[in-house]
Amino acid sequence: MTWSKLLDDPLSFLWKAVNTRGVRLVIYTLVAAALFPSSRTLLTFVVIVSLAVLWVRDYRRTGSRNIYYLAAAIGLIALGYGAARWDVVRVNELRLAQSPWGEGINRVEDGTYTGWGEGFRGPIEVKVDVQNHRIVGLQTMEYTDLISVQDNEIEKFRRELLEKGRLEMPAEPDLYRGARLTLAGYINAIESALSKGIPGYPQYSLFSQAFLGTFIGQAPSRVTLNSLAILFAAFLVFEYALQSMLTPGTGRSINCYNCATCVGACPVKEAEGVQFPMGLVLLTRLGDYERVMELSKYCVGCGRCAAKCPIGNSGPLVISAAFTACLRERREKELEEREGVA
Ligand code: SF4
Ligand code: SF4
Numbered sequence: 075m076t077w078s079k080l081l082d083d084p085l086s087f088l089w090k091a092v093n094t095r096g097v098r099l100v101i102y103t104l105v106a107a108a109l110f111p112s113s114r115t116l117l118t119f120v121v122i123v124s125l126a127v128l129w130v131r132d133y134r135r136t137g138s139r140n141i142y143y144l145a146a147a148i149g150l151i152a153l154g155y156g157a158a159r160w161d162v163v164r165v166n167e168l169r170l171a172q173s174p175w176g177e178g179i180n181r182v183e184d185g186t187y188t189g190w191g192e193g194f195r196g197p198i199e200v201k202v203d204v205q206n207h208r209i210v211g212l213q214t215m216e217y218t219d220l221i222s223v224q225d226n227e228i229e230k231f232r233r234e235l236l237e238k239g240r241l242e243m244p245a246e247p248d249l250y251r252g253a254r255l256t257l258a259g260y261i262n263a264i265e266s267a268l269s270k271g272i273p274g275y276p277q278y279s280l281f282s283q284a285f286l287g288t289f290i291g292q293a294p295s296r297v298t299l300n301s302l303a304i305l306f307a308a309f310l311v312f313e314y315a316l317q318s319m320l321t322p323g324t325g326r327s328i329n330c331y332n333c334a335t336c337v338g339a340c341p342v343k344e345a346e347g348v349q350f351p352m353g354l355v356l357l358t359r360l361g362d363y364e365r366v367m368e369l370s371k372y373c374v375g376c377g378r379c380a381a382k383c384p385i386g387n388s389g390p391l392v393i394s395a396a397f398t399a400c401l402r403e404r405r406e407k408e409l410e411e412r413e414g415v416a
Contacts, residue, residue, distance in 0.1 A: 090406070093320055095361055096125050096140070102309045109305070110298045111287070118289050122148060135364055151289060158282035168276035174268035179240040180207045182271035189267025193217055193259030195297050200260070202267040208239035212264065217256075228260055241268060317361060323395030327358040329385045336379035336387065345372040351379050351389030358392040363403075366396035 091097045103121045107114050125144050132138035174182055182204050191198045196217065203211030212232050231244055241264055244257075269275045278286075318325030334352055337343055342350040348357070348369055357366050370393040380388035 096128050098313065098316070099124055099128075102313070106302060106305055106309075110301060113298050113302050114289060116302075118151070131362075154281075154285045155289070158285045161279050161282040162286070165276045165278050169269075172269075172272055172275055174265060174272060175241050177240075178272075179204070179209065179268070181273075182207065182268050183273065185271055186211075187267040187270040188215065189263045189265065189270065191259035191262030191264075191266065194255035198256070198259045198263045200263040200267055202264055204268070204271055209235060209241070209268075210239070212236060214260075228256060231257060231260070235264070241265060314359065317359075321361075321363070321395060321399045323391065323398060324358050326385055326387050327355045327392055327395075330355045330359065330387055331384070332356075333384070335382045335384065336389075339378040339382040340389070341374065341376060341378070342372050345369060351387075351392065354389055354392050354396075355387050358396060363396035363399040366393060367400050370396070 100121060103117045107117050122144070126141070129138065129141040129144055133141045172178070172181060184205050184207075186201060186203050188199060188201050191200075198214065199216040201211070201213045201215050202209055212235060214228075214232075234244060235241065241261070243261075314328045318328060330352070332352065334349065336355075337349045337352050340350045344350060346369060348354065350369075350372065354366050354369060354373075357363075357369075373389045373393060375390055377388065377390070380386065380391070
């Protein structure tokens with residue numbers, strides 16, 4: 075896949091990109107990261123590990139250079155993270171001197187401010203009214219568990235804070251033992267709202283905001299992790315369905331029960347540590363067509379597996395699908411190389 079093709083023939087470039095499993099993985103991850111910002115650290119890690127596994131394998135087999143690009147991307151991410159962390163530490167030190175906590179409310183100008191914090195069940199948004207250097211209004215605008223926020227310890231803390239008119243830690247922290255994470259998110263949201271009313275309050279650089287927002291996000295909550303697990307299952311089903319459309323003949327491999335009936339019928343049974351033909355079926359499902367081709371030499375084409383498999387899978391069937399896929403890939407590569415020379 076050459077980048078010049080993007081300009082010459084964008085449609086075929088995009089089609090080629092969609093046909094590449096690594097690209098599809100990145101697209102799924104971008105969708106998940108957009109839906110759940112608090113899962114970005116986890117998703118960045120998953121993408122890097124998955125691409126490393128895929129591309130190290132490609133490097134060993136075909137000498138593909140993708141792994142170098144990945145190593146360069148990891149290096150850039152590490153550099154970016156170092157620069158962003160340095161900026162965060164520097165700004166946090168400056169912020170200590172202008173904190174809106176306690177007496178710091180005297181620095182906050184009159185007005186209504188909104189702020190965000192990360193609670194146990196996701197982001198919390200609050201609206202804070204300040205008049206004559208006192209907090210006179212505090213409203214929770216958004217939280218997944220809004221009902222419990224309004225009914226429990228957090229409501230106690232809200233009343234306490236309005237009585238004091240300033241941001242201070244709870245007088246009796248033990249009262250909040252069951253809601254520590256939500257309380258921490260709530261307090262962070264109030265602090266971030268109040269800080270907007272302080273003139274010249276130190277801000278993180280645009281780079282560190284963009285970098286940390288893109289790659290790190292916030293710590294994933296339990297709701298985020300559960301939602302990600304559901305999304306992952308949906309992507310997996312979609313990916314297998316798409317794979318069977320992009321590579322004709324591989325569809326049935328998705329339905330394999332791992333019952334090993336075919337292994338019992340096959341005269342080969344096992345070669346190079348792979349059970350025949352069940353292992354070939356599983357490799358096809360994973361899209362490792364090159365490996366299926368390598369192992370195909372052991373199949374004697376007797377057809378016993380096809381007669382026994384409850385869903386009609388067979389060694390020859392997946393081998394033929396893998397050959398078709400590999401030949402297509404090789405033809406496209408040759409064509410690209412020829413175009414590159416011309
Ligand atoms: S066709 Fe190949 S995979 Fe199937 S039983 Fe015969 S040797 Fe085994
Ligand atoms: S017999 Fe069919 S379903 Fe059972 S393991 Fe073999 S390929 Fe899969």
